[in-house]
Amino acid sequence: MSFSSTEQWLTRKILGMAGNPPFQLIVGQAAGKAGANDGLRRTAIVVSDRRMLAELALDPEIAFGDGYSDGRIEVRGDLVVFLEQLMQAMQGAGRTGWYARLRSWWLDRVNDNTTRGSRQNIHRHYDLNVDFYKLWLDERMVYTCAYFPTISATLEDAQVAKMDHVCRKVQLQPGEKVVEAGCGWGALALHMAKHYGVTVRAFNISHEQIAYARERARREGLGDRVEFIEDDYRNISGRPDVFVSVGMLEHVGLRHYEEFGRVIHRTVGDWGRGLLHFIGRNYPHPFSPWMRKRIFPGAYAPALSEVATIFEPWNYSVLDVENLRMHYAKTLEHWLARFESSVDRVTQMFGPEFVRAWRLYLAGSLASFRSGGLQLFQIAFAGANCRQMPWTRAHLYEDLQLALKEEKWMHATP
Amino acid sequence: MSFSSTEQWLTRKILGMAGNPPFQLIVGQAAGKAGANDGLRRTAIVVSDRRMLAELALDPEIAFGDGYSDGRIEVRGDLVVFLEQLMQAMQGAGRTGWYARLRSWWLDRVNDNTTRGSRQNIHRHYDLNVDFYKLWLDERMVYTCAYFPTISATLEDAQVAKMDHVCRKVQLQPGEKVVEAGCGWGALALHMAKHYGVTVRAFNISHEQIAYARERARREGLGDRVEFIEDDYRNISGRPDVFVSVGMLEHVGLRHYEEFGRVIHRTVGDWGRGLLHFIGRNYPHPFSPWMRKRIFPGAYAPALSEVATIFEPWNYSVLDVENLRMHYAKTLEHWLARFESSVDRVTQMFGPEFVRAWRLYLAGSLASFRSGGLQLFQIAFAGANCRQMPWTRAHLYEDLQLALKEEKWMHATP
Numbered sequence: 046m047s048f049s050s051t052e053q054w055l056t057r058k059i060l061g062m063a064g065n066p067p068f069q070l071i072v073g074q075a076a077g078k079a080g081a082n083d084g085l086r087r088t089a090i091v092v093s094d095r096r097m098l099a100e101l102a103l104d105p106e107i108a109f110g111d112g113y114s115d116g117r118i119e120v121r122g123d124l125v126v127f128l129e130q131l132m133q134a135m136q137g138a139g140r141t142g143w144y145a146r147l148r149s150w151w152l153d154r155v156n157d158n159t160t161r162g163s164r165q166n167i168h169r170h171y172d173l174n175v176d177f178y179k180l181w182l183d184e185r186m187v188y189t190c191a192y193f194p195t196i197s198a199t200l201e202d203a204q205v206a207k208m209d210h211v212c213r214k215v216q217l218q219p220g221e222k223v224v225e226a227g228c229g230w231g232a233l234a235l236h237m238a239k240h241y242g243v244t245v246r247a248f249n250i251s252h253e254q255i256a257y258a259r260e261r262a263r264r265e266g267l268g269d270r271v272e273f274i275e276d277d278y279r280n281i282s283g284r285p286d287v288f289v290s291v292g293m294l295e296h297v298g299l300r301h302y303e304e305f306g307r308v309i310h311r312t313v314g315d316w317g318r319g320l321l322h323f324i325g326r327n328y329p330h331p332f333s334p335w336m337r338k339r340i341f342p343g344a345y346a347p348a349l350s351e352v353a354t355i356f357e358p359w360n361y362s363v364l365d366v367e368n369l370r371m372h373y374a375k376t377l378e379h380w381l382a383r384f385e386s387s388v389d390r391v392t393q394m395f396g397p398e399f400v401r402a403w404r405l406y407l408a409g410s411l412a413s414f415r416s417g418g419l420q421l422f423q424i425a426f427a428g429a430n431c432r433q434m435p436w437t438r439a440h441l442y443e444d445l446q447l448a449l450k451e452e453k454w455m456h457a458t459p
Numbered sequence: 460m461s462f463s464s465t466e467q468w469l470t471r472k473i474l475g476m477a478g479n480p481p482f483q484l485i486v487g488q489a490a491g492k493a494g495a496n497d498g499l500r501r502t503a504i505v506v507s508d509r510r511m512l513a514e515l516a517l518d519p520e521i522a523f524g525d526g527y528s529d530g531r532i533e534v535r536g537d538l539v540v541f542l543e544q545l546m547q548a549m550q551g552a553g554r555t556g557w558y559a560r561l562r563s564w565w566l567d568r569v570n571d572n573t574t575r576g577s578r579q580n581i582h583r584h585y586d587l588n589v590d591f592y593k594l595w596l597d598e599r600m601v602y603t604c605a606y607f608p609t610i611s612a613t614l615e616d617a618q619v620a621k622m623d624h625v626c627r628k629v630q631l632q633p634g635e636k637v638v639e640a641g642c643g644w645g646a647l648a649l650h651m652a653k654h655y656g657v658t659v660r661a662f663n664i665s666h667e668q669i670a671y672a673r674e675r676a677r678r679e680g681l682g683d684r685v686e687f688i689e690d691d692y693r694n695i696s697g698r699p700d701v702f703v704s705v706g707m708l709e710h711v712g713l714r715h716y717e718e719f720g721r722v723i724h725r726t727v728g729d730w731g732r733g734l735l736h737f738i739g740r741n742y743p744h745p746f747s748p749w750m751r752k753r754i755f756p757g758a759y760a761p762a763l764s765e766v767a768t769i770f771e772p773w774n775y776s777v778l779d780v781e782n783l784r785m786h787y788a789k790t791l792e793h794w795l796a797r798f799e800s801s802v803d804r805v806t807q808m809f810g811p812e813f814v815r816a817w818r819l820y821l822a823g824s825l826a827s828f829r830s831g832g833l834q835l836f837q838i839a840f841a842g843a844n845c846r847q848m849p850w851t852r853a854h855l856y857e858d859l860q861l862a863l864k865e866e867k868w869m870h871a872t873p
Contacts, residue, residue, distance in 0.1 A: 136774075136843075196850060327843075328771035349777055353764035357742035360550075362834055363763055366780035371850065417843050420776055429550075429741075429831050436610060436785065442853040 641707025
């Protein structure tokens, strides 16, 4: 067997495992020639050498992510479109090999979100220099799916609209107490206090984020109404009216859902209400192993059947589930565009390998939301004795309707 | 042991099993005296004799239902309030005795919703004389939860609003094809064809309802656009764009959900979308045994974790879940009031025992929705390749907002 026929065999095997996506896999030496033949616009993966090819065959997802990051793999054509095609093809493909499955299982074990494990997992992502996130997030530093009332809204407006959407869904009343589990850099907690007249206790185990949020509360004169607490959700205390968690459930981990439900019930009890906002799935399956290894250790996006285990033991009523999948795709389009226009700065900060890894993470997430591999759920819920429940959901859309009507008038006026 | 002390022991046992609700249980002879002592307004159950008491101790739910129906049990005070208090107390109580559990299990077996079993189960409820249902349903004969845009809307308007709410949630487009599983007397199918320009194939195994619906389609000149088919949902064929089922899932039965999901996917596939509207629960537990025995054989109200088994095997995305529990309570208030004002007519038709059984069913359902024992879910879903998905849910509320705004203007004008 010649080198070339080994390569051919590996190439066929790799493309087969990926469900035979509509693009070429080219090994280094042949890249120039193939590129010339097929035209530059044809999507292709160019792999540096045979060793990279073998790694891809053994553990495709992690090898692809790592190879792309360190430059041994190049993608010709639009990265997001390429990833969408790949995901579409993989949906029809069978299971990955034993080595990849074993590695996936092992990742799950070493990254378990115990109190200690969570602290490590969160530190690796959220304690990165805040100046880095400032380069590509909106001005309020909201690192979760935005809500675009219209498709052309700006990212800044869409993040404010998301925060209002959440506040309205739980019908915040002036004077009420809110607990937030996982508060990022504090945007939502501050927004609730400032615009809805509530007091907030916001929990987070990212040291950098809490420090930043505290400084912000001080600067905005909200220090007496928003308390930022550097602690695990398992240690949440007090008896607030409302429990809110936006973009944290992904870090709780499936085997801690029962515990998470117990914390919610201990906190808001049968009289309270709340909202969970999280990345989910149409059916249960684990996060991409590369994402779990390099970007979000310990992360898991649940299906609704799995999330039910948080609410059902406590007789909580699910009032409203909204799927904002396409809003996360839109959010990621904004983030990716801003990230790309700051690439020089990010390269200075963390080097080119980091840039490529984060490009893959953002592009991969965008492709996942577009193709439906990931969903975004907001679930509003209430305890058995809760008296603060909306009659309909019309109040969520009041401003928008007025705005639309005004727009109609404007168009009608000559 | 005297008779009296046996009675006291049984009385304590029965009230204990019910979680010690805040009312008296009085046996026949003592009723007059106790009534006089406590004032007529105090809520109480008056039981005819010691035998009824023993039946209550052995199988409380069925004995209460049957005893109330045949007049051996009277309830003093407001029946709905009494049932709400009872349900509240029972939530805290332990499990019922072995005999009641065995009976519940047995009911589940004999009433299984196989193709043949479903036909019998549906016949017993829905094939009752249509003139009976006309006495207390709205003019369009919609026998499912209405949607009240405002709390004071009429039942007629609220049923139309519900049908529009459903049509908007699935974003019906003129020319599209719809399949409806379980169509009652045909109101929704006719509404969709008439107001949304779609063609509908509507399935039902109630012979009386199908006959009535066909006559109605003919009368309204919609016979060429709505086909009413007397057949089981398992035999649904064709490739429509939209799958809708309002108030039928309760009759499918938990062990047929996988099959139901398969039927949906065989019908609308990965490109279609749909909506299920059904009575549900906060957590899995069976329907009241009396309801299953006397009113809705084979019925089961699922928790969301159970409903997930319909969607998840087929990679369906849940787009929207709305809980309309209080709208069903409001619907039942209307039905119960209309039923009570037709009691003479119903007595002529079916006799007093039927009247009492149906009063208990309507009042019990009302109490269940008020106290949260029952929920009402509408779930909109879409296949992996569906292209007809709303950007936001604002379009569901357009008219209402305009109406509210007009109302504001009216108030502002002197």
